[in-house]
Amino acid sequence: MGRQLSFLLALWKTNLLSAMEYRVSFLTQVVGMMLNNALYFVFWIIFFARFEEINGWDLVDMLFLFGVVATGFGAGTYLFGNAIRLSSLIAEGLMDYYLSLPRPVLLHALASRSNASSAGDFTYGLFSFGAAIYFSGSFNGLMLLRFALGCLAAMAVLVSFLVLVQSLTFWIGNTSLLTASAFNAIVTFSLYPITLFDGTAKLVLFTLIPAAFIGALPAEFVRKFDLLQLVQICAGGAIFLLLAVFVFYRGLCRYESGSAIQVRM
Amino acid sequence: MRSREADVLSPESRVRGPAAAAVVGKYWAIFRTQLVNSLAYPIDLLGRSLAIVLFMWIFMNLWRVTYGATGASSIAGLTLADTMWYLMMAEAVMLSKRDLSETISEQVKDGSVAYLLNKPFNFILYHFAAGLGHSLLSFGGNLLIGSGIVWLMVGPPPGIMGWLFAGVAVALSWLLDFCFSTLIGLSAFVVEETNAFRWIYQKFLLLLGGVLIPLDFFPAWLQTISLNLPFAWIIYGPARLFVDPSLARLGQVLLQQGIWLAVFGGIVWVTYRRAVARLVINGG
Known part of the structure; x- marks a missing residue:
């Protein structure tokens, strides 16, 4: 465990040093993404200025929601950047490199790349959480702990979901369209109040497209402690993580090498 | 066998044939080639159009709850059905517009722009075609699937005039959006990273363009600002015309689109000339 952790830390350090070679590009993407998210949030400011609340959700709830989703999404796609391009690694036979080294294949493949813009999402999420605390007027150390836990669970479910969907590449070949649709669906649904959706839709959001575990559920938990929600968050994160690892390694048995010469720079 | 496309693309045909016809002909050939290319993957085309189902479903839930909470049958003159048809048209325009900024900026950064610049066509018009x-x-795929789902949710669409007027406005929308995409792409001649510009432009369209919410729902001051910016005439103009197809509105939309096209078309032309002038190509 300790060995894998130090391996991960070494990968993340390498990714960061690599990004720092293009400092201006990195910073442009970070600041650009923060502005991008802030502009998107203006929609909710305009919306709630006119309609005040929808099914019990108000602007402060949305700040908590954006805080958790952006932080979890940013951390997940920064630290495990290949989670959004795993299908092309599989389809193009680029897993050979990871298979030939004595390290866990999935962990190595996912953490080998970092997305600069994701650092912007992560930072924006922290600002959004800060704004949520300011406007809700309630803060204590436990809330900070709940936020960390909520973001960790959101990150685990998001990365696991992406791995699960893209692992289908082992069986059905090109899944670029499916991956893009699944990615769009989970991010879009996670940024809306869960109270908008009825029973069947809610079931979908907890299972097939687990957006509730990335957005609404951890956001509500961060705002107010609830034992049932704590159990749901932890169970959701653990189940999706185990399922993703299981399906990926089952699929890996079917992997066909492209025998292409690969150069890593 | 020589195809019609090869004929119109070859430099000698430019010299032989009437100049205007040859110019139109070669861009028509590029347009046709892309059209045929897209038709070669119908399932992919249909699959990409499914995204509109997701957005329409979320919008339906959001606005049904919102209209229910206010208890009013219409908000700012729009009923729930009007709002949903407006959003369908707005999303169809948004999802079908081709974001060329990434393509152009990649061609500038990796140097393949040099390969396209020495061809017998204008780099900008080539991308537009x-x-x-x-x-x-x-757009056809998005309209078909989007209309189907919205019809099921809120009833029939606006009349034929709405489709006709919106169709004309959408064509000019693409042209205006193309000017912005080209400017963002050409900025790669000056700056290293253009992604941030692209994201922010898209968010301006979502918000000030009226993709997420009709501008009619904005507070008056923000509505005034939005209507005086070009983004509204890329999305809001055609979509609002679709649900309220009056001649007065058509005139207003076309006038605004014409003004902004003249402004940004000019900026694109000047920027392109300057960018090409400072381009340095080493070797081949």
Whole structure:
């Protein structure tokens, strides 16, 4: 465990040093993404200025929601950047490199790349959480702990979901369209109040497209402690993580090498 | 066998044939090639159009709850059905427009712009013709699927005039959007990273363009600002015309689109000339 952790830390350090070679590009993407998210949030400011609340959700709830989703999404796609391009690694036979080294294949493949813009999402999420605390007027150390836990669970479910969907590449070949649709669906649904959706839709959001575990559920938990929600968050994160690892390694048995010469720079 | 495309693309045909016809002909050939190329993958085309189902479903839930909470049958003159048809048209335009900024900026950064610049066509018009070929089919797919789902949710669409007027405005929307995409792409001649510009432009369209919410729902001061910016005439103009197809509104939309096209078309032309002048190509 300790060995894998130090391996991960070494990968993340390498990714960061690599990004720092293009400092201006990195910073442009970070600041650009923060502005991008802030502009998107203006929609909710305009919306709630006119309609005040929808099914019990108000602007402060949305700040908590954006805080958790952006932080979890940013951390997940920064630290495990290949989670959004795993299908092309599989389809193009680029897993050979990871298979030939004595390290866990999935962990190595996912953490080998970092997305600069994701650092912007992560930072924006922290600002959004800060704004949520300011406007809700309630803060204590436990809330900070709940936020960390909520973001960790959101990150685990998001990365696991992406791995699960893209692992289908082992069986059905090109899944670029499916991956893009699944990615769009989970991010879009996670940024809306869960109270908008009825029973069947809610079931979908907890299972097939687990957006509730990335957005609404951890956001509500961060705002107010609830034992049932704590159990749901932890169970959701653990189940999706185990399922993703299981399906990926089952699929890996079917992997066909492209025998292409690969150069890593 | 020589195809018609090869004829119109070859430099000698430019010299032989009437100049205007040859110019139109070669861009028509590029447009047709892209159209045929997109038609070669119908399932992919249909699959990409499914995104509109997701957005319409979320919008339906959001606005049904919102209209229910206010208890009013219409908000700012729009009923729930009007709002949903407006959003369908707005999303169809948004999802089908070809974002050429990434393509152009990649061509500038990796140097392949040099390969396109020495061809017997204008670099900018080449991208526009190719983008239009893609957008047209994509728009058709989005309209078909989007209309189907919205019809099921809120009832029949606006009358035939709405479709006709919106169709004209959408064509000019793509042209205006193309100007912005080209400017963002050409900025790669000056700055290293253009992604941030692209994201922010898209968010301006979502918000000030009226993709997420009709501008009629904005507070008066923000509505005034939005209507005086070009983004509204890329999305809001055609979509609002679709649900309220009056001649007065058509005139207003076309006038605004014409003004902004003249402004940004000019900026694109000047920027392109300057960018090409400072381009340095080493070797081949």
